[in-house]
Amino acid sequence: MKPVVHQGGWLILATFLAAFILAIVPLPGLLQFVRPEWSALILIYWCMAIPERIGVGYGWIAGLFLDVLKGTLLGQHALCMAVLAYLVINLHQRIRLFPLWQQAIVVWMLLNLYQLLLLWFDGITGQPSKGLQFWLPPIAGMVLWPWIFILLRHFRRTFKVQ
Amino acid sequence: MTLDHRQQHLHALRAGLSLIIAPIEYLVDLPAEVVHWFSESMSSRQQLQEENARLHSQNLLMQARSLKNADLEAENRRLRGLLGSSLKVADRVLIAELYNVDLDPYKHLIRINKTARHGVFVDQPLMDAFGIMGQVIKVLPSHSTVRLITDPGHSIPVQVSRNGLRTIATGTGQINRISLPYLPNNADIRKGDRLVTSGLGEIYPPGYPVATVTDVKRTPDRAFAQISAEPTAHLNRSREVLLVFSGQHIKNMHHSVSKKKRKGKNK
Incomplete structure (x- = not known):
């Protein structure tokens, strides 16, 4: 049996880098409340497409970088991303079969969970409450999911990432 | 972790x-x-010239003011010396x-x-x-x-510059508003009062401008007045x-x- 040759690692790195940049790019006014969790979306895609390669560990490391980038408690985003990666890997065979709009709904639920964990951290550390607009980013993520999916699949196929 | x-x-x-x-x-x-x-x-030459002229006049104004300031500072130091208090x-x-x-x-x-x-x-x-x-x-x-x-988790000890009334100003999460939640209804504070740092808490040095009071609401059935102020800094x-x-x-x-x-x- 021939071992699977991993390739295209740079593309995965590049997508995460782009997600980090998008995570702190200044947005005007109210738009910043709708900013989707780019890195979470990217992580969901890669965990779904190549679960034997990208998993909880990568999620955790990416989350750690996100923590430093956003100046939050070290480990807050890391834990959320790790949980997200675990769930997606568990579900990936099912999600892959769904049509795009159903996938988007699942992604919305996953992002809600991610947001819930973040809210839980804020509660523990005594941050003031944030109101209902805190639940807007998962909706933005859901709306963007089909496009992200198609774009990343195109990249994955052209550069033969496996 | x-x-x-x-x-x-x-x-x-x-x-x-x-x-x-x-x-x-x-x-x-x-x-x-x-x-x-x-x-x-x-930017064009004309614009630069205009800006230069403006800055020049501003500089002149500031210099005149700082001259006066130096004088005041000296006087202040002398008076403090007379009082025997420490030099700032x-x-x-x-x-x-x-x-x-x-x-x-x-x-x-x-x-x-x-x-x-x-x-x-x-x-x-x-x-x-x-x-x-x-x-x-x-x-x-x-x-x-x-x-x-203005961060909702931040408070700063302030003082009304008109009468020296000390209190604490807390952020609200809005970039143009901080609130003063701990002043009683009968406190001597009104719209337009300037708030400066009081120097208590030993983080902020005393005497720097913080905000201007924009709204004072005294409701008799509440223990404290609702006062909001606008930060003077261009946050x-x-x-x-x-x-x-x-x-x-x-x-x-x-x-x-x-x-x-x-x-x-x-x-």
Whole structure:
């Protein structure tokens, strides 16, 4: 049996880098409340497409970088991303079969969970409450999911990432 | 892990990771920087001349005022000497620049480009040309993070400059409003009063402008009056800010920056 040759690692790195940049790019006014969790979306895609390669560990490391980038408690985003990666890997065979709009709904639920964990951290550390607009980013993520999916699949196929 | 962080054990790890992150921040900041540079190099000769003239007249005005200030300071020192109270050392400042990045939209945090190498320390006050902006909460090798006075988790001890009434101002989460929740209904405060730092709490040096009272609501059935004020600092417009070194920290600054220049403002 021939071992699977991993390739295209740079593309995965590049997508995460782009997600980090998008995570702190200044947005005007109210738009910043709708900013989707780019890195979470990217992580969901890669965990779904190549679960034997990208998993909880990568999620955790990416989350750690996100923590430093956003100046939050070290480990807050890391834990959320790790949980997200675990769930997606568990579900990936099912999600892959769904049509795009159903996938988007699942992604919305996953992002809600991610947001819930973040809210839980804020509660523990005594941050003031944030109101209902805190639940807007998962909706933005859901709306963007089909496009992200198609774009990343195109990249994955052209550069033969496996 | 999280608990560990609360006791600051992971600072070294965060510092290390921040070095890897630094290029990303730089990249995000780049467009704003380029636009700034572009508008500067593209402005016409006439515009530059106008600006030059304006700055010149402003400079003249400031100089005249500072002359008077020096006189007042001398008089103040003499009077303090008569009273036998301690001499207030002049504060010194360091100019820093903001990174153009968005952090959590629910917290009012900003990033600046000065770090421990320049003598920045945690709890150091930050101001712009118009008033107090906030305090440093994290110092990392590539940047420092500052909490603005309008952050909902931030409070600053203030004083009404008209009558010396002391209280605490708390952030509201709106960039143009802070609130004074701890003043009773019969407190002597009214619209237009200027709030300055009181120097209590030993973080902010006394006497710097913080905000102007915009609204006083006295409801008889409440224990405290509802007072809101507008920060005088241009919290979301300033790009260049000043880090204030006061009292014993001036020594630290000397230690880390240079040993020259004993008086006045240092760049």
